[in-house]
Amino acid sequence: MLDDNLKTQLKAHLERVTQPFEMVATLGEDEKSQELLALLQDINGLSDKITLRTDGQASRKPSFRLNRIGSDMGVEFAAIPLGHEFTSLVLSLLWVGGHPPKIEADVIEQIKSLDGEYQFEIYMSLSCHNCPDVVQALNVMAVLNPRIRVVTIDGALFQDEVNEREVMAVPTVFLNGQMFESGRMGVEEIVARLDTNSAAREAEKLNARDPYEVLIIGGGPAGAAAGVYAARKGIRTGIAAERFGGQVNDTNAIENYISILETDGPKFAQALEAHVKAYEVDVMNLQTAEKLVPGEEPGDLIEVHMTNGGVLKSRSVILSTGARWRNVNVPGEAEYRNKGVAYCPHCDGPLFKGKRVGVIGGGNSGVEAAIDLAGIVGHVTLLEFAENLRADAVLISKLKSLPNVEVITNAQTTEFTGTNGKLDGLNYKDRTTGESHRVEMEGVFIQIGLVPNTEWLKGTLELSKYGEIVVDARGATSIPGVFAAGDATTVPYKQIVIAAGDGSKAALSAFDYLIRTPAPVTAVSA
Template sequence: MLDPQIKQQLQTYLQHLKSPVELAVFLDSSDKAKELDTLVREIAAMSPLVEVITLTDEGERAPSLLVRSKAKQTSIRFAGVPMGHEFTSLVLALLHSGDHPIKLEAEVIEQIRQLPGQYQFETYVSLSCQNCPDVVQALNMMAAINPAISNVMIDGALFPTEVSERNIMAVPSVYLNGELFAQGRISLTEILNKLDSKSGERQAQAINDKEAFDLLVVGGGPAGASAAIYGARKGIKTGIVADSFGGQVMDTMAIENFISVKGTQGPKLVASLEEHVRDYDVDIMDNQKARQVQAADQPGGNITIELENGAKLQTKALLLATGARWREMNVPGEQEYRGKGVAYCPHCDGPLFKGKAVAVIGGGNSGIEAAIDLAGIVSKVTVLEFDSKLRADEVLQQKARSMGNIDIILNARTTKVTGDGEKVSGLNYTCGSSGEAKQLDVAGIFVQIGLVPNSQFLPEELALNNRGEIITGSGGQTNLPGVYAAGDVTDSAYKQIIIAMGSGATAALGAFDYLMRVPQPELTAIVEEDAA
């Protein structure tokens, strides 16, 4: 089942096991059960510390796998065959159950260990979802640390009855003790903040106690990571505040235009970015979101950044790399049915609509690529484009038109998302040429109409263009002294990963040059005092 290269890598990883791991499988007569049985036996053959047992339990999903630590009596479950993006989750579950050190700070491990009560997590995923493994792995680490915590990854495509009963129309969807806990990407820090009410307060206090930075980067995407590295390499005190590393790159499946790398995937590139940043002396404050920026009252003075948790940071130079987010339709019903049929990631949520009719809003590259991907899963895809022509590359248009289950409607303005209160049932649109109102019956709506810059929290005096993008000069400078910007939040002509990285480096070097040239108020005061 595993190809030779993966087998060789896995065998190397399993050498890090320090204690016995038991793989308990619950099987039925399905082909997926046979795949799972083959997988676990191949794994067990690679290490004397891994044992396979077959159990029968009517309360367990089948096929499913229980990864159990014999030493700690912790357990991690996988309902389905954890391949695709979730294979890494399985490998980490093996290592952590076998006492390989978990890469978390000691205080975080202790916080997890001391959580009171019982926590039974169920995490519904699709194996093509690139965001799901982050959530699965965070909960699995918690389960490997605390025996009172368990987590089961559930492949939604393999257990459609459960998905239907719980009206799950977006992944990852996390349930805790039978109740919906979270939907969409959520970090370990955010999970702990929800479980431990004092956790956020402690984080805010720790951030408030930090001394002023020379350069503070806001944003953890390609531009922010590049800027932090270049700042640290200059030997200045550098920090980075990131809501989450990667940003929109985490939602990108195939990256084939990153020079020197013929092909990679978004989550893999993001992991490399974060690893590279952590190689330097950068104070990383992740899972933190900026709420407000207060400019310095004089050149060389400190700029203040307030976070959503109330903490405040001071910095001599600020570099904004907050990227962009998916543009919304802004029509009635969109927010009501978000995660209930309205989706923004076809790779993540597409498998949940297997055999159903869906709509894609937008006829650019993203929209037509989404339609092509979905056409292999769903029964029918209808693309609605507001313009009189598609804006996607011709090669994508030809591919879409060659597929028998993709319809394209031009001059279509979506006016409303409709549903039964629980899930989407369709949408209303008007025909631009005639003004006629029409209705389309679909189970899912995938919105692919571009990006909006994350600049809404910035001060009014910071110059933006009519699209809300930060206006920057050749060195990444803005109109405010000491404030620089890079990446998709700026007015750069093209939004590409490699361009964002370059602009992050440029802006960091520009900020360093600013710090070297601008008078520092505290130094000026000392000089004047000595002169007196």
Template structure:
């Protein structure tokens, strides 16, 4: 395959940063994908004298695949397939890191990974169109590089379809550890380490308990939380963010075309820009931390305490809650049982696994119609189900949907059950006009019916609406003085990125005003 000249020029700049020799060992077969892999490796080899490639002779390895090693050290990093698309970055990062480029990881975490004992053979099944998969691949590659007891293989499900079928993989990324399913979905380095190292909670808790008190502590790292952090830090007050996942739902959003002044971008790119902006200021970002409870002070001399799931407690004069929302589930029989076995929520990630198959999309809003349009270009047939008599999506999206020949739309349909054996085989629904129950054979169900606010942990302390949203006033303040809220978690209508950012800045200004008056 031939790399674009612009990409080659960029890669040449990166390759100049390689300090240690790299040896790429490849295993080929007679397939077109194998030839494509060898062409890619040959092109990369020509870009740096520090890189050498050689053909491996061991027939036990997957083919096509290749290892990224040092001449005298097998790193355990393997790519099975051709790492293009979203995984091209994973490939280049592996080369740089094996070649001595410094890891952008805290020293404490590096030492923790190095000290993990035991034997860990990770395998991650991905699709090249999955924008969440590279986070997992890159994290596990780093762990393999740091610890000789850990190995990791990225496996392109499109190339290794027999493995995908035999293991009944219908969602990516799917991670296997020592031949047993370990996790499905996006994970970052700290999350993986915490899951395999029992020491993680106590290590992290001790570190967090030693932090100084904050003036404003923001819970949630999506657009509202990031905006709150920037506005708070610019006021010169001590600011911290506690986030289960920096970026929140935006990380799962591929196309963004309504963010004013930016014609088009992707969720992960926007999150990276948000994080860089936040880190321009003295903001203490505590990622991969889940809030458990707020302890409200009994008098003005005390401060709010935020208790985390790992047992740590952080103190602050004010709080801003921006915990966002998560995908709403149907709540019908079969949904939980077949999650990852035909039931999916991310069409961009999981769509390629349903190539040529019949799938359903539940939901006729913008998200549902966009999902159906995207899937129609990959799968064999799409049937979109909408509960109401009409679709709720924008007219331009509806026009595009109805122009597609491999899409059916069923209105006034109530989903009753998702059927299957080891994976989804059909959907049962009721025609709300006739009350007749019907069954449609298919192999996948993508659920796109909106969001539910992440407020389960707050219901005993903060006033919520009947829909579980945090009630706020025109300054973003909640029912508890000194506690503010912003974004999709609140009663503010229209759940949009740009609105969340505006509400986040308003909550920060409200918190600052509260501080100077109290």
């Protein structure tokens, strides 16, 4: 099942196992059960601390459970965890085998103190690059707290179950039989959802922090670069991020970041955070800003109010809040989100195998999505608002060569429709004739660009008509001491490398501002 190179690497990892554990498989007579058995036999042969049993009695076949000898752990896979989930499998083997997870000590204590019984079910696909974060987060929680049970389910293996529970996006998580969340989540975010007192405690921690010299709001490429550049100047630097890595976490392949031939978004986001944490930067994750309060005079402390009630203060601020997927904003979009309306074709495409789907958007992302989906689904209808597709010529040529793809231009989507809580199609208007048309489909992927995360700044500083933060050549905004960088700004070409460069420039501009502006007596020096 595993090639020799992968076996060698896995064997080296398993040398870190300190406590014996068993893999308990529940198998049928089908081909997938035999594939899973072959995988488990390969793993079993790589460590003398692992025991394989095939007498499992789980309800799903094929599946297997990991359990430390002498304890009762709730880590289970109803899947053959290869592809993106192979890392999840390796980490679970290590954690169950006694290797300590790389989590902050206070988060570990928070997990261990969770009271109640938690039965999580995660529906994922092996091609989903967002799913491993959720799988790994919940599995480590199950290792640390015996009251937490987790089963990871490959939707492609259990299609009837997926259809019955109306799972139309991955990752989708159920808790104790009820829908919990759909989309990417980290361990801190999940724990915060379960620990109802965490927000108040976190606000107290933020309020107790001394003022920064540079406070960065947002932890994407722009925010991370700003953090590194500011910290290297030896000044007190903080980063408050809703999700470190930002939009990069939802990016599949990255092939145009200079000096890195190829990587993926989650791996790149992890590298950004590791680089920042190599310096003395105070990283505050899962923090959402809701208000910016400038000082009365240049040099006065600037306040950033967070949604949990905490307030951070700083002599200068860099705004790098990034952007998010743009919505079509028509009836039915919100109602059928994750019930047929989706935004990540690479993640959710396998859930629509053999079905009819649509793609809205004729730029590079839309055409690439249609090409990818054409190899999985039964039929793809691509709708573009403009008269012609806007993607690169090579992509358009590839798209037109596919037999199961239809392209409709001059199409203005007017409504998403559904039955029994699931999408069943969309309506559009022909912008040339004004006639209305309907296309029946079971899924639609929206690929029409991004919108800046700047709503909370309206009325505080200057924004463009598109909601972007207006900046000058130095990254300065309309407020002294407040700078901005990345996709949230008016800088053209929303690219990772450009955001990183602008973040670095904003940090240098902030430093220049600091050395030319008298510090208030309440500020704390580095």
